Amino acid sequence: MAQHYLRTYQPFDLEEVKKNLLIIGDLSGNCASCNELGINAYATQSCPACGAVFKYIASRRLETHPAERFQLARRLAEKRPDLMLIDYQDYQKSAGAKAARDFFSL
Numbered sequence: 001m002a003q004h005y006l007r008t009y010q011p012f013d014l015e016e017v018k019k020n021l022l023i024i025g026d027l028s029g030n031c032a033s034c035n036e037l038g039i040n041a042y043a044t045q046s047c048p049a050c051g052a053v054f055k056y057i058a059s060r061r062l063e064t065h066p067a068e069r070f071q072l073a074r075r076l077a078e079k080r081p082d083l084m085l086i087d088y089q090d091y092q093k094s095a096g097a098k099a100a101r102d103f104f105s106l
């Protein structure tokens with residue numbers, strides 16, 4: 001049976017996501033919590049710098065390569081079944097909105 005990847009929407013605590021998020025770029029990943037770079041996204045359970053345990057994964061490539069989106073989603077699901085794939089752009093937008101709110105409420 002062919003498997004398809006459909007995006008879903010769920011409420012998340014942004015701080016909780018940030019503390020456990022691995023962001024994958026073209027070649028390697030970075031920790032959303034401390035911005036440590038060069039993390040092997042396919043084989044790293046926790047951040048070597050800050051110790052954050054990864055539960056979520058977001059990929060920049062899904063935005064820059066929209067035609068490959070579902071192929072990438074499949075590969076990530078196969079390589080990292082332990083991580084929940086979230087949409088990078090959604091995360092960025094929410095993080096940006098939160099930063100703006102925090103700034104203006106100072």
Ligand SMILES: [Zn+2]
Nearest residue numbers: 031034047050
């Ligand atoms: Zn880290």
